[in-house]
Amino acid sequence: MNNSILVIAGIAVVLGLIVGVFIVGLIYVQRRRQAVDSLIRIDNVVGCFGVVEVPLNHNSPGKVRVNLKGSLVDFVAFSDEVHQFNQGDSVVVVRIDGNKVWVVSV
Incomplete structure (x- = not known):
């Protein structure tokens, strides 16, 4: 019983890290596409x-x-x-x- 809880917790931590890295990557790609321009023309x-x-x-x-x-x-x-x-x-x-x-x- 204790082993199954540790396995589930380990899987949850790994999946959380994978999803977090994926979200950060999407944000990074989206920010690179945006052009920031504060010059007034x-x-x-x-x-x-x-x-x-x-x-x-x-x-x-x-x-x-x-x-x-x-x-x-x-x-x-x-x-x-x-x-x-x-x-x-x-x-x-x-x-x-x-x-x-x-x-x-x-």
Whole structure:
């Protein structure tokens, strides 16, 4: 009776180790396939929604905050629209040049 319990416990430990190594291997293979890229590119900014932090209009620049890949990024913002953008207004980025963006209202 004691021998059968030891045999079953040994088999359970070995199977647990085998399954654990298999799961770790699957996770390793899956992680290698994922591309981690935290760089912000121009094509990631255009079309994004943002919030006005510093008011702006067609005569004076302001500042907008955009959520890119989980990070909040501030840009100097310009607009060709005639009306005033106030703090908290939602905007869409339509063009970017360096760290300057052109926005329109939502």
